[in-house]
Amino acid sequence: MNLSDGREVRPMGTDADMGSIRVLVAEDDRAIRELLVHHLERDGFTPVEAADGQATLRAAREGVDLLLLDIGLPGVDGFEIARTLRREGRGMPIVILTARTDEVDRVVGFELGADDYVVKPFSPREVIARVRAILRRSGMKQETGPQTLRFGRLEIDEGAREARVDGRDVGLKPREYALLLTLVANAGVALSRDTLLERVWGYDFDGDERTVDVHMRRLRMRLEEEHRLATCLHTVHGFGYKFSQA
Numbered sequence: 610m611n612l613s614d615g616r617e618v619r620p621m622g623t624d625a626d627m628g629s630i631r632v633l634v635a636e637d638d639r640a641i642r643e644l645l646v647h648h649l650e651r652d653g654f655t656p657v658e659a660a661d662g663q664a665t666l667r668a669a670r671e672g673v674d675l676l677l678l679d680i681g682l683p684g685v686d687g688f689e690i691a692r693t694l695r696r697e698g699r700g701m702p703i704v705i706l707t708a709r710t711d712e713v714d715r716v717v718g719f720e721l722g723a724d725d726y727v728v729k730p731f732s733p734r735e736v737i738a739r740v741r742a743i744l745r746r747s748g749m750k751q752e753t754g755p756q757t758l759r760f761g762r763l764e765i766d767e768g769a770r771e772a773r774v775d776g777r778d779v780g781l782k783p784r785e786y787a788l789l790l791t792l793v794a795n796a797g798v799a800l801s802r803d804t805l806l807e808r809v810w811g812y813d814f815d816g817d818e819r820t821v822d823v824h825m826r827r828l829r830m831r832l833e834e835e836h837r838l839a840t841c842l843h844t845v846h847g848f849g850y851k852f853s854q855a
């Protein structure tokens with residue numbers, strides 16, 4: 610690993626393809642996580658969030674193109690996560706986020722299979738530059754193909770843009786589908802109404818946060834009442850919503 614990689618990192622621009630590159634941000638510090646997510650989104654990536662070790666493993670196993678991995682995660686720490694994923698034969702690039710320079714020796718020395726690291730405090734621009742460099746190095750643009758996310762009886766087929774329960778299409782409208790996908794892709798993470806509005810309806814949407822509530826009500830009706838799925842869409846009072854399996 611060339612740590613003083615002096616190669617020039619030029620922004621690639623926000624070509625449409627970047628939107629299909631899923632970057633998992635595994636970080637329990639909410640401020641840092643949201644900062645990275647914000648910058649990744651702005652640069653055209655599709656960020657996925659995880660705030661603890663278990664959620665990170667789950668999200669990584671569902672398939673992401675790159676993992677930004679905090680070492681000090683609650684539950685399962687970053688070292689263990691990197692080892693586990695490599696042991697399972699998952700080869701996505703991993704960039705370690707660490708607060709301590711004395712951890713760097715372990716990151717480099719312990720054959721974690723990490724591709725790079727950044728030491729906190731870092732600038733989000735620095736992190737994104739590393740992400741781009743690594744993706745370019747690993748020849749990203751390789752087709753990752755649409756994913757199918759599975760949670761028990763619920764299945765979300767990104768190729769068909771379809772949510773199914775027991776293999777049957779639930780018949781969601783496009784916004785309902787997008788809302789569900791956003792929540793499921795961030796399973797276990799509470800997303801604010803504001804965040805959901807931005808991600809599902811876009812920054813320039815005029816409506817207010819009740820729009821989110823209306824769509825959530827319909828989603829619940831379809832999944833939990835019509836298809837008798839155990840409660841998986843949770844209200845986080847005074848904040849927003851969270852998907853987690855019963």
Ligand code: CA
Pocket residue numbers: 636637638679680681682
């Ligand atoms: Ca941490």
